[in-house]
Amino acid sequence: MSDLKFVPGQAVNVRHAMRVGAFRVAEYRLRNMAKWWDAIIAFGIGNPVLYLVSVGIGIGALVDHSTGGHGIGGVSYLQFVAPALLASAAMQGMSDEVTFPVLEGFTWSKYFFAIGGTVISPKQIVNGIYLAAFVRGIWTVLTYGLILLAFQAIPMVSFFPLILSSLLAGCGWTAVMMAVSAHIKDDDGFFAIIGRFVIAPMFLFSGTFYPLSQMPIYLQWIGWISPLWHSTDVGRVLTIGQPTQPWLMVVHFAYFVAMFIGGFAFTYPVFARRLAE
Amino acid sequence: MIVAKGLSKVYGEFRAVDGIDFEVHRGESFGILGPNGAGKSTTMKMIAAVSKRTDGELTILGKDPNLKGPEIRAHLGVVPQKDLLDRELKAWENLYIYGRYFGLSKKFLKPKVEEMLAFAQLEEKRNSKVEEMSGGMQRRLAIARGLINEPEILLLDEPTTGLDPQARHVLWDRLFRLKENGVTTVITTHYMDEAEQLCDRLVVMDKGKIMAEGTPAGLIKDYSSKEVLEVRFGTDRNEATAPQLATIAERIEVLPDRILVYVEDGDAALEKIHALGLRPVTSLVRRSSLEDVFLRLTGRSLVD
Amino acid sequence: MITSIATSMAVRIAEKRAGKFGSGVYSGRAGQLVERNFLAFKSSNWLVVISGFVEPVFYLLAFGLGIGKLIGGVTDGSGHTVSYAQYIVPALLATSAMNGAIYDSTWNVFFKMHFGKIYQAMLATSLGSLDVALGEIGWALLRGLTYSIGFMLVVAPMGLIPSWWGLLAIPGATLIAFGFASVGMGMTSFMKNFHQMDWINFFMLPMFLFSGTFYPISVFPEWIQWIIRALPLNQAVELIRGLTLGNLNLAMAGHALYFVVMIAAGLFFTTKRLTALFMS
Ligand SMILES: Nc1ncnc2c1ncn2[C@@H]1O[C@H](COP(=O)(O)OP(=O)(O)O)[C@@H](O)[C@H]1O
Numbered sequence: 001m002s003d004l005k006f007v008p009g010q011a012v013n014v015r016h017a018m019r020v021g022a023f024r025v026a027e028y029r030l031r032n033m034a035k036w037w038d039a040i041i042a043f044g045i046g047n048p049v050l051y052l053v054s055v056g057i058g059i060g061a062l063v064d065h066s067t068g069g070h071g072i073g074g075v076s077y078l079q080f081v082a083p084a085l086l087a088s089a090a091m092q093g094m095s096d097e098v099t100f101p102v103l104e105g106f107t108w109s110k111y112f113f114a115i116g117g118t119v120i121s122p123k124q125i126v127n128g129i130y131l132a133a134f135v136r137g138i139w140t141v142l143t144y145g146l147i148l149l150a151f152q153a154i155p156m157v158s159f160f161p162l163i164l165s166s167l168l169a170g171c172g173w174t175a176v177m178m179a180v181s182a183h184i185k186d187d188d189g190f191f192a193i194i195g196r197f198v199i200a201p202m203f204l205f206s207g208t209f210y211p212l213s214q215m216p217i218y219l220q221w222i223g224w225i226s227p228l229w230h231s232t233d234v235g236r237v238l239t240i241g242q243p244t245q246p247w248l249m250v251v252h253f254a255y256f257v258a259m260f261i262g263g264f265a266f267t268y269p270v271f272a273r274r275l276a277e
Numbered sequence: 278m279i280v281a282k283g284l285s286k287v288y289g290e291f292r293a294v295d296g297i298d299f300e301v302h303r304g305e306s307f308g309i310l311g312p313n314g315a316g317k318s319t320t321m322k323m324i325a326a327v328s329k330r331t332d333g334e335l336t337i338l339g340k341d342p343n344l345k346g347p348e349i350r351a352h353l354g355v356v357p358q359k360d361l362l363d364r365e366l367k368a369w370e371n372l373y374i375y376g377r378y379f380g381l382s383k384k385f386l387k388p389k390v391e392e393m394l395a396f397a398q399l400e401e402k403r404n405s406k407v408e409e410m411s412g413g414m415q416r417r418l419a420i421a422r423g424l425i426n427e428p429e430i431l432l433l434d435e436p437t438t439g440l441d442p443q444a445r446h447v448l449w450d451r452l453f454r455l456k457e458n459g460v461t462t463v464i465t466t467h468y469m470d471e472a473e474q475l476c477d478r479l480v481v482m483d484k485g486k487i488m489a490e491g492t493p494a495g496l497i498k499d500y501s502s503k504e505v506l507e508v509r510f511g512t513d514r515n516e517a518t519a520p521q522l523a524t525i526a527e528r529i530e531v532l533p534d535r536i537l538v539y540v541e542d543g544d545a546a547l548e549k550i551h552a553l554g555l556r557p558v559t560s561l562v563r564r565s566s567l568e569d570v571f572l573r574l575t576g577r578s579l580v581d
Numbered sequence: 582m583i584t585s586i587a588t589s590m591a592v593r594i595a596e597k598r599a600g601k602f603g604s605g606v607y608s609g610r611a612g613q614l615v616e617r618n619f620l621a622f623k624s625s626n627w628l629v630v631i632s633g634f635v636e637p638v639f640y641l642l643a644f645g646l647g648i649g650k651l652i653g654g655v656t657d658g659s660g661h662t663v664s665y666a667q668y669i670v671p672a673l674l675a676t677s678a679m680n681g682a683i684y685d686s687t688w689n690v691f692f693k694m695h696f697g698k699i700y701q702a703m704l705a706t707s708l709g710s711l712d713v714a715l716g717e718i719g720w721a722l723l724r725g726l727t728y729s730i731g732f733m734l735v736v737a738p739m740g741l742i743p744s745w746w747g748l749l750a751i752p753g754a755t756l757i758a759f760g761f762a763s764v765g766m767g768m769t770s771f772m773k774n775f776h777q778m779d780w781i782n783f784f785m786l787p788m789f790l791f792s793g794t795f796y797p798i799s800v801f802p803e804w805i806q807w808i809i810r811a812l813p814l815n816q817a818v819e820l821i822r823g824l825t826l827g828n829l830n831l832a833m834a835g836h837a838l839y840f841v842v843m844i845a846a847g848l849f850f851t852t853k854r855l856t857a858l859f860m861s
């Protein structure tokens with residue numbers, strides 16, 4: 001039997017607590033992620049290796065063979081798809097760390113309501129979740145980028161600009177997915193729907209596996225609204241010297257920024273409303 | 278520590294809490310007794326400074342929760358009706374992480390977590406995940422979590438609902454200990470025995486309104502007689518017998534399965550019934566309880 | 582009234598089967614589970630149902646038509662050259678049969694076991710664990726069958742099924758789905774948390790990428806080819822591809838047998854495991 005001895009109301013330094021709120025939420029998310037470290041590492045490394053081997057010696061061999069060894073635009077097929085695979089991995093890895101946790105927090109375990117009972121504000125929960133996803137994003141682009149280097153799929157000089165632009169695409173996309181998840185009342189096949197109607201077509205029709213211009217015009221719009229295409233386009237300029245126009249580059253980055261701002265703008269009020277229910 | 282005046286919460290058209298007044302003082306154990314749907318949880322969420330009131334005034338620790346939510350919450354401990362524990366984390370991690378949300382340091386939390394585990398009698402479950410714990414243990418963990426920031430007020434929403442009798446008693450014992458330590462507590466419950474056991478003072482709530490307020494003993498004294506005689510004549514005959522019983526008591530309540538006769542002396546009343554030539558199938562004399570107070574105030578029983 | 586009929590029927594069935602082989606695990610009422618799933622399905626989200634159908638179509642559009650232009654033709658097993666789209670259509674059919682079966686028999690079943698606690702309630706009635714296994718798998722097949730018919734209706738008019746043998750691809754896909762569903766449900770019954778469930782996806786991805794779905798496995802060294810041939814998805818792809826391209830050969834009987842063994846083994850372990858979990 002133990003007794004409690006404390007003077008009520010002495011332990012908490014309110015101003016400090018309010019300042020560090022978002023970081024404490026991120027700390028919680030990272031601790032939670034760490035429980036899955038083996039899966040995260042296996043996916044982080046296994047996924048790129050599998051794709052690169054499969055595309056490189058599989059489809060790549062077919063394409064390079066039939067184009068007489070020129071691949072697309074004078075580079076090997078592997079080099080052509082590399083920026084797209086990297087951006088896609090960044091977007092997927094990062095957004096996984098907001099979609100599931102947000103549904104978990106509001107619908108499954110309702111743990112956000114427990115956090116909401118502490119000093120932490122709804123806004124800080126949003127920021128904390130996002131921050132942790134960002135850490136996951138950095139890990140993803142770094143490992144993926146290094147593996148691309150090892151496969152000689154990208155030139156050394158474009159390593160940092162490329163992982164940075166992929167990370168930006170991931171940030172924009174993740175903010176949007178966070179807003180979408182925040183609006184979900186009960187999952188009801190949510191992930192199957194998003195996965196098959198949004199993520200799969202985006203992955204397939206964003207100029208990932210062949211230039212967007214080769215697609216029928218009535219499908220090209222998918223590329224234009226897809227952050228994956230914007231990111232892939234930037235990436236190909238950086239890695240294989242694809243010609244571009246300055247205004248197009250501005251559009252690409254403006255698009256990422258718009259998604260980022262829009263995503264947060266649609267997330268904050270929903271968190272505030274749902275937590276006060 | 279808490280002052281509410283005309284406090285209301287409206288969901289759409291529905292007045293879940295409808296203009297209630299109460300005060301909670303330092304060091305006391307304050308109860309809100311009412312049936313399901315009375316508006317207890319809604320009231321609790323407003324006191325916890327998460328749900329915004331629709332109307333009225335509310336001051337917690339001298340502050341307005343609409344303006345100073347985080348500051349108020351810093352000094353509250355909350356034990357929600359559903360435990361809301363993180364199922365991926367171990368018992369100690371649940372406490373630790375929750376403490377971190379209050380900005381507490383690792384140095385402070387390390388011994389604190391162990392102290393709380395001991396208080397909740399969960400030392401052996403320190404490294405268990407939530408799933409591996411019984412309902413009573415989960416609830417004790419939620420209480421320990423609510424105390425991790427050394428709160429001025431601990432809010433407990435139906436702390437023993439869904440627990441078996443043994444687990445309830447373990448929990449009551451813990452809550453007594455808290456009271457001895459001078460922690461102010463607010464408890465909602467729909468169990469009248471719980472309210473009698475744990476609360477210094479309580480309000481009876483129904484349909485969003487407060488029906489009465491006082492100490493458990495005071496309420497019983499004001500709204501019921503000293504003793505209650507429960508008699509059963511069989512389901513079909515209770516109704517018919519009622520008028521005769523009404524002559525020997527100041528008040529009776531006819532329930533579907535039995536009749537409650539409110540008197541000062543139960544045994545004497547039973548003799549009078551026999552003298553009337555009535556032969557109840559069973560009879561029982563007991564002291565009045567808060568259940569009788571509720572019945573008197575609303576015409577319904579607490580648990581349906 | 583209805584309950585009393587149901588009870589008396591259950592009792593009659595139980596009496597009829599009492600003493601027969603396997604009576605402890607099977608009461609011949611797997612249909613009840615399919616029925617329950619159908620009821621639940623009617624109120625479920627239709628978008629989810631449709632989504633299972635669109636996925637292979639998307640892949641066909643992207644790879645068959647897009648990359649197909651880059652690649653041109655592929656040499657099939659018997660030395661003929663077929664268009665790239667014709668080459669991947671059977672693989673997509675096999676893959677979607679696998680994906681659907683795995684989804685229904687893993688995630689779905691996992692949820693029911695751990696959150697809905699539906700099986701406990703069912704096994705407390707006259708249903709046995711083989712009923713549950715068969716019913717759940719039967720349901721997965723029904724859905725899978727619908728998807729494969731839908732997919733065939735899209736690709737056949739496009740001329741992507743050159744052989745009439747291709748009609749047999751529909752029962753073929755059902756057999757494949759049966760195999761994956763049985764094994765998938767067996768594996769799921771051993772899973773304790775989401776974490777472990779994640780690993781299923783981890784092993785599905787390489788299978789998808791390397792099983793001769795998008796390119797012939799002859800690009801790999803001989804020893805890797807043998808590993809790939811042992812994987813169920815490659816067996817499935819070869820079986821369906823033989824049918825849609827009309828290259829019948831004896832190896833296809835082997836592929837079919839592979840799935841019969843998978844089904845038997847999967848059912849055996851699932852039944853055993855469910856019995857141990859809920860009825861001991
Ligand atoms: N978020 C909400 N939206 C609409 N109605 C609600 C909401 N929360 C509670 N209610 C309604 O308010 C009433 C009081 O609920 P609650 O405070 O939970 O009661 P108690 O805790 O006393 O059982 C109930 O009728 C409930 O249906």
Ligand SMILES: [Mg+2]
Pocket residue numbers: 314317318319358434435
């Ligand atoms: Mg309640």
